[in-house]
Amino acid sequence: MIIVTTEHIPGYRVTNVLGSTFGVVVRARGIGGDIMASFKGLVGGEVKQYTQMIEDGRRQALDRMVESAHTMGGNAVVMMRFDSGDIGNSMSEIVAYGTVVTIEPIA
Numbered sequence: 712m713i714i715v716t717t718e719h720i721p722g723y724r725v726t727n728v729l730g731s732t733f734g735v736v737v738r739a740r741g742i743g744g745d746i747m748a749s750f751k752g753l754v755g756g757e758v759k760q761y762t763q764m765i766e767d768g769r770r771q772a773l774d775r776m777v778e779s780a781h782t783m784g785g786n787a788v789v790m791m792r793f794d795s796g797d798i799g800n801s802m803s804e805i806v807a808y809g810t811v812v813t814i815e816p817i818a
Contacts, residue, residue: 712777713787713814720787722815729783733808734775739801757796765805769793772807785811 713720772793780788791809798804 712780714773714777714791714809715787715789716791718789720789720814723787724817725787725789725812726815727813729749729780729785729811729813731808732776732783732785732788732811733806734772734779735804735806736772736775737798737802737804738764738768756779759807765795765803768795768803768805769807772805772808776807776809780809780811783811785813786815787812 713723719725745753776788776791788809791807794806794808796804
């Protein structure tokens with residue numbers, strides 16, 4: 712499946728717009744990660760535990776979005792975006808969303 716952040720895909724034309732799709736993941740931060748983040752906050756630097764958590768969450772949200780797009784009968788997602796936010800003090804929400812389309816190569 713082709714996934715782009717643009718409206719158009721070079722070399723293809725959209726034959727059908729099937730609607731919006733999304734994949735959502737909510738991740739909880741563990742107490743160990745919070746303790747390590749507190750230490751990093753004192754000295755500065757990347758909090759690798761959180762970076763890995765966000766990367767994994769984005770990957771999982773993207774996979775869920777693609778699964779939804781397949782279910783809708785699409786073969787591409789255009790205008791794909793990520794969004795994220797906090798839920799309470801210890802959870803993060805990550806959403807991948809876009810518009811499901813069917814495309815075909817331009818002859």
